[in-house]
Amino acid sequence: MAYILIVDDDEDFAHTAAVVLCQDGHEVHIELDTGDATQSMQNRHPDLVVLDVMFPENPSAGFELARFMRHKNNNLKDIPILMLTAINTKFPLGFGAKDIDEDWLPVTDFLEKPVDFDLLRQKVTQLLGRADAAN
Amino acid sequence: MVLDKSIKVATYELPLAEELPAPASCGEDQSGDGRTSERPLSQALLAQNVSWFCQLRWLVIAILVGYGILAFFPGLIRYFGLRSPGMWPFVTAGILTASNLVFLYFARRAASSKAGAGQPEGTQPAGTASPEKAVPRRHLRMLPSTITMVNLWGQIIADLLVLTAVVYFVGSMETSIAFAYLFHIVVSCVFFHRRWSLIVTFMAIGMFAACIVAEYVLKILPPMSLFAEVPLDQNEPSVLIVLALNFFLTIAIWIAVWYLASHLSSVVRQRDFELAETNRRLVAAQEERSRHMLVTTHQLKAPFAAIYSNAQLLERGYCGSVPDEAMQIIQRISARCRRLTAEIQEMLQLANLSSTSQDALVRTRIVSSDLLLWCMSQVDPIARERGVTFKTDIRPVALVGAEDHFKMLLINLLSNAVVYSHKNGLVHIGCRREPNGEAVLTIADNGIGIALDKLPHIFEEHYRTKEAVQHNKESSGLGLAIVKHVAERYRIRIRVQSRLGSGTQFELTFPAPQNHSENP
Numbered sequence: 344m345a346y347i348l349i350v351d352d353d354e355d356f357a358h359t360a361a362v363v364l365c366q367d368g369h370e371v372h373i374e375l376d377t378g379d380a381t382q383s384m385q386n387r388h389p390d391l392v393v394l395d396v397m398f399p400e401n402p403s404a405g406f407e408l409a410r411f412m413r414h415k416n417n418n419l420k421d422i423p424i425l426m427l428t429a430i431n432t433k434f435p436l437g438f439g440a441k442d443i444d445e446d447w448l449p450v451t452d453f454l455e456k457p458v459d460f461d462l463l464r465q466k467v468t469q470l471l472g473r474a475d476a477a478n
Numbered sequence: 479m480v481l482d483k484s485i486k487v488a489t490y491e492l493p494l495a496e497e498l499p500a501p502a503s504c505g506e507d508q509s510g511d512g513r514t515s516e517r518p519l520s521q522a523l524l525a526q527n528v529s530w531f532c533q534l535r536w537l538v539i540a541i542l543v544g545y546g547i548l549a550f551f552p553g554l555i556r557y558f559g560l561r562s563p564g565m566w567p568f569v570t571a572g573i574l575t576a577s578n579l580v581f582l583y584f585a586r587r588a589a590s591s592k593a594g595a596g597q598p599e600g601t602q603p604a605g606t607a608s609p610e611k612a613v614p615r616r617h618l619r620m621l622p623s624t625i626t627m628v629n630l631w632g633q634i635i636a637d638l639l640v641l642t643a644v645v646y647f648v649g650s651m652e653t654s655i656a657f658a659y660l661f662h663i664v665v666s667c668v669f670f671h672r673r674w675s676l677i678v679t680f681m682a683i684g685m686f687a688a689c690i691v692a693e694y695v696l697k698i699l700p701p702m703s704l705f706a707e708v709p710l711d712q713n714e715p716s717v718l719i720v721l722a723l724n725f726f727l728t729i730a731i732w733i734a735v736w737y738l739a740s741h742l743s744s745v746v747r748q749r750d751f752e753l754a755e756t757n758r759r760l761v762a763a764q765e766e767r768s769r770h771m772l773v774t775t776h777q778l779k780a781p782f783a784a785i786y787s788n789a790q791l792l793e794r795g796y797c798g799s800v801p802d803e804a805m806q807i808i809q810r811i812s813a814r815c816r817r818l819t820a821e822i823q824e825m826l827q828l829a830n831l832s833s834t835s836q837d838a839l840v841r842t843r844i845v846s847s848d849l850l851l852w853c854m855s856q857v858d859p860i861a862r863e864r865g866v867t868f869k870t871d872i873r874p875v876a877l878v879g880a881e882d883h884f885k886m887l888l889i890n891l892l893s894n895a896v897v898y899s900h901k902n903g904l905v906h907i908g909c910r911r912e913p914n915g916e917a918v919l920t921i922a923d924n925g926i927g928i929a930l931d932k933l934p935h936i937f938e939e940h941y942r943t944k945e946a947v948q949h950n951k952e953s954s955g956l957g958l959a960i961v962k963h964v965a966e967r968y969r970i971r972i973r974v975q976s977r978l979g980s981g982t983q984f985e986l987t988f989p990a991p992q993n994h995s996e997n998p
Contacts, residue, residue, distance in 0.1 A: 353780055359787035362796050397776050429779035430772060456783035457819055460790050 344368040345390035345471050350380040350408065351427070352398045356456065360393060360427075363460045364467060376400070377408040384412075384419055391470055394450070396428040406448065413449035423470040424450040427458060524626045527669055528585045531633055535578045542571040542644075561706045566647045570640055577636045581629055588625035630669055634662055634678055642685040649703035650689050651721050656728050659686060660735055667739035675743075679736045683729055690725055694718070771830050778822045786815035817952045824956040827886060828939070831963040843991070844881050846909045846917055847874040853888040854907070857896055865902040872909040875917035878991045879968045887964040890957040891921045891984050897950050898982070899925035915990030922983035925949075928976040936974070937962040945978070 347369050351357040354375060361371040372389070374380040376398055384392075392412070396405035405426065412419040426448075443450055451470055454463065546567030548555055555562055641658055648655040659682040666678035692698045789812040791797055793805065800808065850872055861868065877884060895905045908920040926949050928936060935941045940955040947953075965972050969989050976982040 353784055355784035356780070356787050359784070359791050362791055366796055397773070402773060429776045429783055456779065457786040457815065458783070460787075460794060 344370065346370045346372070346387065347391045347393060347467070348380065348383060348389035349373045349393045350375075350377060350405070351393070351395040352376060353395070360458075360463065363463060367464060367467075369467075377404045380408060381411065384422075388418065389422060390474060391467060392422055392424045393467075394424050394426050396426065396430060409448070409450050410446075413445070421474075423452075423474050425466055425470055426450040426453045427456055428453075429456040524623070524630065524669065525585065525589060528581070528588075528626055528629050528633070531630070531665070532578055532582050532585065535574060535581075535633075535637075539571045539574050539578070542567045542574070546571065556706075559706050560704055563647070566643070570643055570647075574640055577633075577640075581633050584625055584629045584632075588623075588629065634666060635681070637662060638678075638681055638685055642689050645686065646689050646693065646699065647702050647704075649705065650686070650693060651724055652703045652705065656686055657731075660732060663732055663736050664739045667736065667743045671747075672740045672744060675736060675740050679732060683732065686728075687725075690721075694721060768830075771826055775823065775826050778826075779819050782815045782819045782822070786812055786819070789815065813952065817954070820952070821954040821956070824954050824960060828956055828960055828963065831883070831886075831960065831967070841878050842881060844877045844879065844884060845874050846877055846919065847872045849877070849881070849884055850888065850907060850909060850919070853885060853892055856885075856889055857892045860893060861896045861905070864896060864899065866896045866899045866905055867903075868905050868907055870907045872907065873911060875909060875911040875988075876991050877917055877988050883964045883967065887961050887970075887986075888919075888921075890961050891986075894957055895921050895923040895925070895982075895984075897953070898946065899923045912987075917988040917990075919986040919988070920983060921986075922981065924981035927978040927980050927982055928974075929978045930976075933974055933976060 344367070347364055349357045349360055349364075349371060351360075351373070352375050354373070357373045357375070361373055364371045372383065374383050380392075394405050394409060396403065398404040401407070405428070409424050409426070412422060412424065414420070443453060451473075452466055454466060546563055546565070548560070549562050549564065552562065638659070641662070645655050645658070650656060663675070663679050663682060666675040669675075670678070689699075693701055789808050792800055792808045793812060850870075854868055854870075860866075892905070892907070896903075899905060903924055906920070906922040908918075908922075910918050912918055926945050928943060928945075932943050936943070937958045939959040941958075942953060942955040961972070964970070965986070971987040973985040973987075974982065975985070
């Protein structure tokens with residue numbers, strides 16, 4: 344089974360997602376800020392990163408971590424990223440899956456919070472399967 | 479507290495909020511010395527003026543050539559009492575043509591440099607703009623604004639020199655040609671700030687004075703005139719006094735015109751600057767508000783997402799079995815969380831719509847078919863869940879407005895049509911263009927319908943009919959209030975036809991775009 348890193352400042356949400364993914368047999372690690380997440384990824388490469396967008400110190404830290412992984416670190420650039428956020432496309436500055444873009448929003452897939460666990464599990468399986476096929 | 483002296487003391491002072499400058503009152507002295515009035519015109523406006531100046535020069539060249547051609551008609555020249563112009567009109571026209579071509583070349587170069595400098599900032603989604611995209615290009619040797627300014631000064635100096643030659647040949651004191659300098663004085667007042675326009679005025683005075691001195695005082699140049707006979711004997715002292723008086727009167731008129739034109743230009747420029755500054759701040763405030771709205775949405779939705787997730791853990795048995803009564807409560811918590819999340823979003827959307835000023839809206843051209851297909855894709859998961867199918871007859875028609883607002887409007891109507899349809903229902907979606915250019919969108923369902931007496935209330939905030947509550951408990955009653963706000967903003971007419979138990983049809987008539995050629 345896979346090693347999944349959840350990067351989210353909302354500990355309650357991260358914990359519930361971890362319980363669900365652990366139940367499926369995955370090994371899950373939680374980091375509450377993007378700086379620690381970067382360090383953690385350097386120590387051990389995850390098979391999948393579940394990433395939030397807004398963090399207390401930087402409202403676009405999730406974007407920046409995704410860009411760092413894709414553009415500035417060769418070792419992390421192929422790790423699939425599932426972005427999870429409470430923001431959606433219904434607001435003038437909102438965004439969603441349609442905005443996934445190699446430069447601006449370089450993530451593999453996108454889910455809106457609150458997320459249905461079945462959908463989360465389905466996406467995780469799909470992304471891990473895609474990564475396996477690529478490898 | 480244990481003091482660690484290796485840690486430096488950090489100090490920070492909260493900066494004061496930037497305030498809008500108070501607009502100058504009508505009675506205030508606006509001599510043009512204020513810094514805002516001293517600002518030059520924008521680069522775009524300057525470039526436009528450079529081109530206009532060059533176009534106008536072709537007209538002057540044509541007049542000079544036309545006057546030169548008169549030399550080939552001696553009878554006509556004699557009839558009007560004129561002197562044969564000789565070759566000077568052709569020479570000056572030639573010099574002007576050559577210089578105009580050079581000026582046009584530099585004007586185009588400045589325009590192409592500007593185009594090559596890349597897209598202006600702010601073209602990407604705000605709030606999440608990547609810093610690497612905002613790095614300015616530094617490869618240009620000379621900025622377009624500098625090229626344009628040098629071009630303008632070059633044109634004015636070259637024009638003044640050529641004009642002085644023309645003034646001499648036409649008759650510096652015998653005719654009113656010297657007032658042609660006023661054109662450049664007034665134009666410089668419009669193009670430049672006061673000090674620069676004063677320099678142009680002094681240059682004109684200097685060149686005119688040099689011409690007069692060379693012609694009448696030092697007599698280096700032979701007296702010239704348009705007319706065959708010079709009416710005044712320039713050797714008489716009284717005539718010289720009249721000429722001198724005329725000269726100083728002309729200069730005095732120029733200075734008076736410079737003062738008036740530069741003053742008015744300063745006032746207009748100051749007003750322009752204030753308007754541009756206010757507009758910039760309005761746009762910035764609007765963007766800041768959108769950012770704030772986004773963060774507020776996140777902050778309000780995130781806790782409910784966490785509660786919902788925890789409730790789901792219990793509901794799905796991730797934490798072991800739960801008694802039936804407790805399970806019912808957990809399910810209620812989950813349902814309420816979902817509803818609250820949707821309500822928060824709708825309330826914020828409504829607040830955003832109500833407080834956005836009409837001027838701050840960014841209106842774009844939207845193709846109705848693309849918009850409807852996108853909105854349908856958003857509602858599709860709910861439609862599948864309920865077995866509702868869409869039947870479409872959509873023609874592409876141009877709509878003009880803020881795309882986000884139109885999406886809000888249509889998603890609300892489409893999701894209502896799906897949610898209030900019966901199981902395995904059918905939703906008809908149509909779009910057509912009327913002969914007068916108006917776009918008509920229809921969304922019709924065969925669902926629960928609305929009673930006649932309740933129709934006037936459906937656009938009120940939080941209003942829900944008894945039938946709607948029975949059919950679907952998870953609604954905030956804000957969807958149609960949002961629809962109403964968007965419709966009012968864009969002058970969209972909405973007609974609702976409904977029959978209780980049979981279904982509802984919403985017909986939306988969008989005003990025709992002002993430019994009909996925009997239609998696809």
